[in-house]
Amino acid sequence: MARLVIVSNRVPPLKESGPMAGGLTVSLEEAVKRRELLWFGWSGESSDRREPRIASTGNRTHAVIDLTAQEHKLYYAGFCNGMLWPLLHYRFGLAQFRRAEEEGWRAVNRRFAEQLAPLLREDDTIWIHDFHLFPLAAALRDLGVRQKIGFFLHVPFPPPALFAALPRAAALLRDLQAIDLIGTQTAEDAEHLSDALRREGVSAQVGVFPVGINAEAFGRAAAQAASRKDAQRFRESLAGRELIFGVDRLDYSKGLPQRVLGFADLLKRYPQHRGKVTFLQAAPISRGEVTQYRMLRREMDELVGRINGEYAEVDWVPLRWTTRPIQRRTLAGFLRMANIALVTPLRDGMNLVAKEFVAAQPPEDPGVLILSQFAGAAREMEGAVKVNPNDPDEIAEALDLAINMPIAERRERWRMDYDRLAEAGASGWSRDFLASLNRAEFSPSGEGAWK
Numbered sequence: 001m002a003r004l005v006i007v008s009n010r011v012p013p014l015k016e017s018g019p020m021a022g023g024l025t026v027s028l029e030e031a032v033k034r035r036e037l038l039w040f041g042w043s044g045e046s047s048d049r050r051e052p053r054i055a056s057t058g059n060r061t062h063a064v065i066d067l068t069a070q071e072h073k074l075y076y077a078g079f080c081n082g083m084l085w086p087l088l089h090y091r092f093g094l095a096q097f098r099r100a101e102e103e104g105w106r107a108v109n110r111r112f113a114e115q116l117a118p119l120l121r122e123d124d125t126i127w128i129h130d131f132h133l134f135p136l137a138a139a140l141r142d143l144g145v146r147q148k149i150g151f152f153l154h155v156p157f158p159p160p161a162l163f164a165a166l167p168r169a170a171a172l173l174r175d176l177q178a179i180d181l182i183g184t185q186t187a188e189d190a191e192h193l194s195d196a197l198r199r200e201g202v203s204a205q206v207g208v209f210p211v212g213i214n215a216e217a218f219g220r221a222a223a224q225a226a227s228r229k230d231a232q233r234f235r236e237s238l239a240g241r242e243l244i245f246g247v248d249r250l251d252y253s254k255g256l257p258q259r260v261l262g263f264a265d266l267l268k269r270y271p272q273h274r275g276k277v278t279f280l281q282a283a284p285i286s287r288g289e290v291t292q293y294r295m296l297r298r299e300m301d302e303l304v305g306r307i308n309g310e311y312a313e314v315d316w317v318p319l320r321w322t323t324r325p326i327q328r329r330t331l332a333g334f335l336r337m338a339n340i341a342l343v344t345p346l347r348d349g350m351n352l353v354a355k356e357f358v359a360a361q362p363p364e365d366p367g368v369l370i371l372s373q374f375a376g377a378a379r380e381m382e383g384a385v386k387v388n389p390n391d392p393d394e395i396a397e398a399l400d401l402a403i404n405m406p407i408a409e410r411r412e413r414w415r416m417d418y419d420r421l422a423e424a425g426a427s428g429w430s431r432d433f434l435a436s437l438n439r440a441e442f443s444p445s446g447e448g449a450w451k
């Protein structure tokens with residue numbers, strides 16, 4: 001089998017320490033376990049060093065480059081997370097366009113191309129990931145790269161009229177012509193992107209490939225983790241109360257203020273639950289260099305303090321809030337212990353936490369997933385209680401429903417979702433995408449279609 005070259009902004013550590021928080025590295029790690037692989041991207045470090053750092057183990061090589069402080073500012077903090085992220089999550093009001101950042105973003109993509117090109121072999125298949133690297137395929141083609149190039153968008157794509165508000169949107173869309181196959185998480189994203197491309201007269205092949213997880217392996221890990229010391233300590237601290245659990249990067253797309261307000265509404269409107277439930281929300285700090293993220297942290301610290309101030313008893317704190325990182329294994333154990341998972345992003349490409357919660361549940365006594373209708377996962381999770389995450393009252397009602405849900409209904413809903421997850425598996429996503437890429441008939445790299 002030919003070598004696979006993955007290119008993504010983040011590259012996980014090469015050693016077996018497991019992926020970092022974030023759906024992209026988690027799903028790719030699962031998907032590409034056994035293949036000969038070159039993984040290229042940013043080291044996560046800032047320095048003036050130019051050459052890539054290359055390290056290998058077995059049939060796997062990671063090549064990472066540092067960004068200069070200026071590149072990091074313009075590309076990552078600026079255009080990627082200050083402009084593209086809010087835009088792609090339908091939050092144009094939070095986006096800030098600065099031409100220097102867009103240019104810095106393009107320059108970093110050209111640098112990725114220049115440093116990756118010499119590492120490529122003739123029969124490589126190249127798979128680029130996520131919005132950070134929209135122009136990379138075009139930059140590679142400009143350098144004469146003719147291998148097949150696939151691209152997967154892990155986040156949503158908004159309606160074309162909204163996307164068109166981005167200055168120079170047309171140039172971005174035209175660059176996608178260099179790609180042989182573009183994958184999205186949902187049919188809605190594919191439709192939006194195809195429409196946007198059509199409006200620019202760009203022909204590119206777009207397909208739907210929802211990211212999955214290895215449900216059986218995650219379930220096993222969760223069962224083991226739930227019997228570990230940290231999980232036991234946590235269980236004891238709950239003193240028999242129902243556990244509501246949320247875990248997300250601290251990101252405004254995750255709907256955290258609305259979620260804790262929904263929990264506060266539960267305590268207000270259904271006082272019978274006071275003292276009987278504990279809500280743990282873990283939200284490790286993400287992209288702290290971006291103003292909107294720092295503002296969210298302040299807002300959450302204040303909201304949580306206010307809610308606890310209003311409802312806590314001397315022996316009961318309703319809302320536990322932590323922005324510290326949690327180990328993935330610990331997280332799996334907590335997901336198993338949770339009676340209810342609150343997964344209420346305002347907009348999310350897929351949301352793996354929703355799938356991990358279902359995978360982690362004990363079949364004989366499964367918990368209830370409350371899921372935003374605007375997460376990509378909502379398309380697949382028919383057993384979940386769906387909510388509009390913008391409405392705290394609706395979240396409160398869903399919580400009350402979940403707390404009172406009879407066990408037969410819980411089992412029925414869980415079974416439906418678990419079976420579907422287990423059937424799809426983790427590797428189906430990459431296998432299907434790569435098979436389609438291999439077959440992709442439209443090949444702008446051939447016959448001089450690219451320049």
Ligand code: ADP
Pocket residue numbers: 020021022023024026247248249282283284324325326327328331350351352353354356
């Ligand atoms: P996103 O890609 O926007 O972060 P996802 O829900 O798709 O959202 O993916 C998040 C991934 O990161 C999941 O696999 C989840 O288990 C993991 N994760 C989330 N929070 C933490 C955390 N505190 N510690 C470790 N892993 C986390």
Ligand code: F6P
Pocket residue numbers: 009010021022023024025130154155286287
């Ligand atoms: O899953 C979407 C995504 O943007 C990934 O591309 C990214 O790795 C993850 O969220 C976490 O964000 P960041 O890499 O900015 O910390």
